[in-house]
């Protein structure tokens with residue numbers, strides 16, 4: 001397949017979107033270490049709610065818990081959004097769920113079948129990861145200063161271009177459809193969808209976001225092991241709490257609320 005490596009165009013994206021708050025300003029870079037790091041620096045310098053950072057390539061793309069995000073140039077989307085929501089810091093995890101819904105809606109709109117959301121931050125198709133979200137927030141005890149939502153989505157990433165370390169567990173729109181994606185058009189759709197979900201969330205619409213999240217969730221009632229930095233627990237997935245925590249019925253019969261960890265399905 002002849003793949004063209006066209007640049008993203010922040011001007012074209014800005015002209016095409018019609019949003020309430022997101023993307024009024026887009027900071028666009030060729031190669032930077034990480035869009036999340038750049039967004040954090042901009043937020044600390046006073047960047048406004050809804051400003052977006054996009055890079056063509058990341059040299060140190062960040063995953064969760066010190067892991068990395070493979071980010072070669074001109075193929076995919078690496079985007080971070082700066083938000084300044086007026087909600088309690090305890091509800092910050094809702095932004096990861098909200099972003100997962102926006103990504104899943106956008107991915108579904110170009111595939112003919114729905115993706116799956118794996119709690120908390122993976123978007124999978126055919127059980128392979130097509131996108132990940134890294135939410136980082138800066139809070140005072142009673143208010144959120146800013147939230148950075150970092151999104152990596154594999155668009156025109158061919159299997160041959162992937163390092164061996166992710167070849168078996170990653171996928172992309174190109175792999176799934178055999179067609180190259182218009183990255184500008186995809187980015188517009190994603191920003192539009194995030195903007196809509198953000199508005200909904202701030203206006204008390206978490207229940208409706210959760211309903212959509214649930215429609216992409218396949219692990220309810222399944223047995224899983226959750227690995228956390230300091231321990232691991234096994235149990236049956238009961239669902240998601242209003243703050244985004246995973247609720248497990250532990251093997252000993254007690255309920256567990258898990259705020260962060262990696263879910264490994266047992267009887268998937």
Ligand code: BT5
Pocket residue numbers: 033034035036037058060061062063064065067068069070071077078079080121122129130131132133134150151152153154165166169170171
């Ligand atoms: C995530 O972490 O899934 C969050 C990824 C967020 C990346 C975006 S890109 C824009 C923004 N700026 C940043 O610096 N980061 C964000 P986690 O659940 O920890 O998953 C990381 C794991 O996914 C790695 O250890 C690999 O196994 C796998 N992985 C790495 N790169 C991948 C890719 N391009 N596609 C699929 N899987 C990948």
